Amino acid sequence: MRLLISGGRILDPQRGVDGEGDLLVDGDRIGEGTRADRVIDARGLLVVPGLIDLHTHLREPGFEYKEDLVSGTHAAARGGFTTVVAMANTSPVSDCRATVEWVIGAARARAVVNVLPVGAVSKGQKGEELAEIGDMAAAGAVAFSDDGKPVTNGELMRCALQYAAMWGRPVITHCEDRQLAGEGVMHLGYWSTVLGLRGIPAAAEAAMVARDIMLAELTGGRLHLAHLSTARSVELVREAKARGLAVTAEVTPHHLLLTDEAVATSGFDTDTKVNPPLRTPADVAALLEGLRDGTIDAIATDHAPHHQDDKDVEYNYAASGISGLETALALVLDRLVGQGLLELGQAVRALTAGPARVLGLDRGTLAPGAPADVTVIDPSREWTVEPALFASRGRNTPFKGWKLRGQAVLTLVGGRIVHEAIA
Ligand SMILES: [Zn+2]
Known part of the structure; x- marks a missing residue:
């Protein structure tokens, strides 16, 4: 899975770009001649x-x-x-x-x-x-x-x-x-x-x-x-x-x-x-x-x-x-x-x-042209639900103390990183 992001949108990865703020989320390997301001290695994610x-x-x-x-x-x-x-x-x-x-x-x-x-x-x-x-x-x-x-x-x-x-x-x-x-x-x-x-x-x-x-x-x-x-x-x-x-x-x-x-x-x-x-x-x-x-x-x-x-x-x-x-x-x-x-x-x-x-939103897809709203998940990351560590002000959850596997490690909204916890 390779995603090339520019101008807040997902681009066709076959077409190289060199606009400002380009981002490449690369799940496999970085292609020859692709230039991006930032490359995120998402192999295994x-x-x-x-x-x-x-x-x-x-x-x-x-x-x-x-x-x-x-x-x-x-x-x-x-x-x-x-x-x-x-x-x-x-x-x-x-x-x-x-x-x-x-x-x-x-x-x-x-x-x-x-x-x-x-x-x-x-x-x-x-x-x-x-x-x-x-x-x-x-x-x-x-x-x-x-x-x-x-x-x-x-x-x-x-x-x-x-x-x-x-x-x-x-x-x-x-x-x-x-x-x-x-x-x-x-x-x-x-x-x-x-x-x-x-x-x-x-x-x-x-x-x-x-x-x-x-x-x-x-x-x-x-x-x-x-x-x-x-x-x-x-x-x-x-x-x-x-x-x-x-x-x-x-x-x-x-x-x-x-x-x-x-x-x-x-x-x-x-x-x-x-x-x-x-x-x-x-x-x-x-x-x-x-x-x-x-x-x-x-x-x-x-x-x-x-x-x-x-x-x-x-x-x-x-x-x-x-x-x-x-x-x-x-x-x-x-x-x-x-x-x-x-x-x-x-x-x-x-x-x-x-x-x-x-x-009827034009979201929920990684097709070229779609807004670059992307979530990268580490499916094997283990963590324990600790409400005190929530970003939310609400700590009310019956799942407190549950040990879970899988977590979002990178969240992009319109090509902008809004959460990052890649190991
Ligand atoms: Zn209701």
Whole structure:
């Protein structure tokens, strides 16, 4: 694998260039007569398109004590991500042109990876009145979502799909029937009964997935389902795709690797509290099968950094979420590919070309002409997850102490090195 980079783009390696800032990432050997300002020896390493995270909570503006554009995008770069899709549940909520433009401007000034803003579906994410979808799309919002809060009102969801479709943008949905979920804090099943914690039934997700698929069919809109967690949801998406509907889906590393039993084995560690909750082994198996057969398009982190104070409370009161940008790649490589549950090509696609396709981005590829977003991975580097060493301000991870193999050692965004740890 040889990559020649110039002017922030990937060039055809057959054509020599000598522009300023040329960079050659060479996985084999340096060709005769090739001139570059810098040559990176990537022999024995994996050179892949920069990873794209469809689901990141950067927390800025408003919750900088949890994360900001600098800490969040440094965490992304370390994790091998060159593009993150920033969710709108900030304060203020990103629900109008001014906030979307602010995020784009602030990211340009301070972020080290590409930040693509999501606009809210409803004003203030209150689920009552549609936000200014067209205005935000024109300002650069790549998708619309009230993530963090489900869109309970079906008519509002219908309008959102219709308006977003006029701009060729998907609506990203956090599928959860709020009434069914009730006061639940983990999956409703054996372990919630044993532990005496209130449970969220799998149907709370699947029922909403079914509704949103029907609304996508009704409107012809594009629907992207965030963080699927149940077997039934996967079946519904498989059927929707078979019928040719514009439906895509993502899954998180934690829903692929942990089950609700982790709440018990961790001794009520609040870092196992996520929304949707960790489910059963049968759900995990169905999610993996969905990823393998293409029903699920992408692995997304749902990076949800929290302050220690948000987590250092009783399980019932703890905030939901995992700081995921710095562990996602290694978890996938070590625990899925390494265990033979996923092929390397499938894993890389789910982190690059898959998410690019969901949003129609010209990224997730190393083809000549593409932006030089590149991640170089050392597949054999062993490391231990130590949250205290995270670039992210959020140290909330149930994977603390896990020994993993595989790490991003070089991350390039537009040809610029934003993370480097080559041995
Ligand atoms: Zn969500």
